[in-house]
Amino acid sequence: MNVFVIGIGLIGGSMVLDIKSKYPEATIYGIDTNENHLSKALELNVIDQKATFSDLEKADIVIVSIPVDVQLTEMPKVLDAVSDDTLVFDVGSTKEDICLAVKDHPKRRNYLAMHPIAGTEFSGPTAAHLGLFSEKTNIICEVEKTAFKLQEKALGIFAKLGMRIRYMDPKSHDKHIAYMSHLSHISSFMLGKTVIEKEKNERDIFDMAGSGFASTVRLAKSSPAMWAPIFEQNKTNVIKTLEEYINNLQQFKELMTQNDFTEIYNEMESTNHIKQILNGIK
């Protein structure tokens, strides 16, 4: 089995590590515009061989794990290059634009649009690790547009990786993921920014940072190269979540200004309900 990974970072790298561990006979080929990442991936045995687009014709599976803007131009080229039996899937955090970009491609049936909800705040091939996808949700969009045999092949792999599958249309995916993921990244980045701006001249103050702050600001370590294009592609949905978030913060501030700490207590108590919601997230 020839598995190609285009873009060998946290997600693509971790996925081929998992695949190699479950399918030891697989050969992992790596393609990356960043020559350092490619060499590092080879050195770390994340991939078995370096490759280029001209090798894609021998691929059984192609994992496209590159920024969501680049994906729009590269995915059609990948589909052009593969054989009729190749399964191609992406792992991007937005789904509407990529589905549109390949809508009329003659090899649309070779492509499976998906978004595994997994990751850390780190990036690059050194961040890749085994088991990242175990018990994680994998959202598949427009499954009906992928060839039956390739759906089956993909689901077999995802089952071995321990993922639970959810099906969703691309528009709904992008709308809901704005709340469940994209907004968290902005809230975290802006929290980091607010604290850094204020405290940049007071280095000792960072001794006051505890695990609560670290947890809330963790996503502010994320890669701008990955995230700026996500915000751009999901602009309308993200702006809407941001407006609602800002309104809620304004309202909290108003309650404080009015000394209505009873209502602040009530707000927090009803939000404690998040405990139940988060049950089951690893």
Place this chain on the structure above:
Amino acid sequence: MNVFVIGIGLIGGSMVLDIKSKYPEATIYGIDTNENHLSKALELNVIDQKATFSDLEKADIVIVSIPVDVQLTEMPKVLDAVSDDTLVFDVGSTKEDICLAVKDHPKRRNYLAMHPIAGTEFSGPTAAHLGLFSEKTNIICEVEKTAFKLQEKALGIFAKLGMRIRYMDPKSHDKHIAYMSHLSHISSFMLGKTVIEKEKNERDIFDMAGSGFASTVRLAKSSPAMWAPIFEQNKTNVIKTLEEYINNLQQFKELMTQNDFTEIYNEMESTNHIKQILNGIK
């Protein structure tokens, strides 16, 4: 050594567990207005005996770990009840008001104002656990107002618990902790609120929550009974941090509206600097 803990939750409970493990000869007495918490603490061996304020005269050490509003009225009563050689300290997340409340108390020298930067999002005696304070920062305020011998006694205990000590005046503490802790709690609570409001009728959507969302919203599980009084006491500082945070979010939204994703990239990249700041936080 007779150690009293008033308010046996996450912080007070964890502290006496640590003290008992380092000083096995210590007897731990518990005082709590919540009879269930008191019984639970006894059952879990967090305390050795239930006690009341009338027992405080035999205390060598008193840990006051109750909400910061209640503390203002209870701390003078605790100081009234203890002997001349008793060390009394609190663990509250605000320091200015409590220092003012005991400023002129005849036993001011028995009191050490402090704030250990440690905790989890859980509360109550079942949340207490060993080792919570290891390698954590403990901020001590107005140390010069505590008797030399009692300072020495306190520092000996904190060293055994593995804490690193920082000295700060109460005003500075409250100003900086608003950025490093209080604001994170509000950003997290309001993130939780925004998502719950939006998605309350779509239970399946929570399958889309990943570890990033869980991390950012973790503090929204925190106890309103503990946090409403903190926000109230630190109102002026917290409102200021909230205004700066809201401005940064507004500005991010403006950049998105104007399609300035280059500047959004730059903002995120400069905030990535938080990595260095967080190094060393467990």
